[in-house]
Amino acid sequence: MSADTAPLTKVDSAIQGLSSSPPKEAVKGHRRASSSAAGVYNINDLEKEGTEIQIAKETQKLNWRINKSPNTLDEPEKSALKKMLTTPPVKKIDLHFPLGLEVTARNLKGVTIKDALDAIYKQFRKKADDELETPILAGFEWDKEECWTRFIVHCKKEGAPQPKKKGKKGQEGDEL
Structure with missing residues (x-):
């Protein structure tokens, strides 16, 4: 059973790692600005x-x-x-x-x-x-x-x- 609990802790850590996904969404929102060419101004x-x-x-x-x-x-x-x-x-x-x-x-x-x-x-x-x-x-x-x-x-x-x-x-x- 101790072998089964080890993978569960990895899964738990992966679930805990999901809290880092909102910054990825922020990156998606930022991606739109990068579609404009360099040197083009507002x-x-x-x-x-x-x-x-x-x-x-x-x-x-x-x-x-x-x-x-x-x-x-x-x-x-x-x-x-x-x-x-x-x-x-x-x-x-x-x-x-x-x-x-x-x-x-x-x-x-x-x-x-x-x-x-x-x-x-x-x-x-x-x-x-x-x-x-x-x-x-x-x-x-x-x-x-x-x-x-x-x-x-x-x-x-x-x-x-x-x-x-x-x-x-x-x-x-x-x-x-």
Whole structure:
């Protein structure tokens, strides 16, 4: 019987060892934070540190219609979608439209230009071209005096390729 009691004490010690499992659960909760890439910041932390944010200049040259999927862009604009929206990279950014609409772009590995365009597209995908007063993305503005944690979205009526097409249509209309 003494041989039987020895394994029981091992089992008892294992049961007593279960009290150490809650720290393992805490590790699980911590695992989520590790899924973000190194060098990617929370925008609130950048605000506390006073770190300046740079916006990718490529956003101004896209001539992207906000009610069309970003995947419809052609090269070389399409290759810009993979670039980080900001330097240093952030996990999320609020995108504010002058009329009051606000959308949030998120990516734990750093918000890319595509992430920002996808967030905007999600709001406008059901709108027809004639419903939008300014359907072309002109770029983003960061006004740290107004709000450090969001960008202002600027749109315009016409992009660079569109005037050429309208010019052709205008010529056809003159011929008729």
